[in-house]
Amino acid sequence: MISFSLTEEQQMLVDAVRRYAERDLRKSLRDADESGQLPDGLISAGWELGLIPSSIPETYGGFGEHSALTGVLFAEELAWGDLSAAINLLAPNLLVTPILEYGTDKQKQDLLPQFCDMEFVPATAAIIEARLTFDPHNLQTTAVRQNGQYILNGQKAYVPLAADAKQILVYANEDEQVQGFIVSNNTPGLTIGPREKNMGLKALPTYTL
Numbered sequence: 001m002i003s004f005s006l007t008e009e010q011q012m013l014v015d016a017v018r019r020y021a022e023r024d025l026r027k028s029l030r031d032a033d034e035s036g037q038l039p040d041g042l043i044s045a046g047w048e049l050g051l052i053p054s055s056i057p058e059t060y061g062g063f064g065e066h067s068a069l070t071g072v073l074f075a076e077e078l079a080w081g082d083l084s085a086a087i088n089l090l091a092p093n094l095l096v097t098p099i100l101e102y103g104t105d106k107q108k109q110d111l112l113p114q115f116c117d118m119e120f121v122p123a124t125a126a127i128i129e130a131r132l133t134f135d136p137h138n139l140q141t142t143a144v145r146q147n148g149q150y151i152l153n154g155q156k157a158y159v160p161l162a163a164d165a166k167q168i169l170v171y172a173n174e175d176e177q178v179q180g181f182i183v184s185n186n187t188p189g190l191t192i193g194p195r196e197k198n199m200g201l202k203a204l205p206t207y208t209l
Helices: 008-035 042-047 051-055 066-080 081-089 093-102 106-118
Strands: 122-127 144-146 149-153 167-174 175-185
Touching: 008 066, 008 081, 042 081, 051 066, 051 093, 066 081, 066 106, 066 149, 093 106, 093 122, 093 167, 093 175, 149 167, 149 175
Parallel strands: 122 167, 144 167
Antiparallel strands: 144 149, 167 175
């Protein structure tokens, strides 16, 4: 018979994240939403729980325990605490997971170790475009290869942590196919707009590109 019960390790993780969510996130969520700022130390405390480092292979400094189910359980408990903080804390996974699944060996060697340190490292992805007809399968942002390099043109919106992220995974349309491009924050031509004013998730900093 199939068992839908959590493993002992998964239950321990859920319990640990639930304690963090209840002790830290839920206690501060109203003040964070009203002020638009997360309390100092909140993200650092959540980073110590180790979801993202745990998904990275030991070769790159992680724990080598990548599991989609465990990730969902982790995210569910964080979101129960405060969705703004949850997205803030998990935003680096928007870069880490695609690199793990589709990145080159060099990309993995160059980028993954930084997410295995004890300090939180901001990273993010940019896919949403601010238009009523937005379709992630039909992006207006384009990528054209010229002289061995890619030229990206377009605008993105609702990009979390963009002002602080060293790398941003930008999704663009190349020859009618959606592709992801790792863009450093100091890339010539990249402009990060002022922080957006959103109706909800006010403690989550999002930006236009």
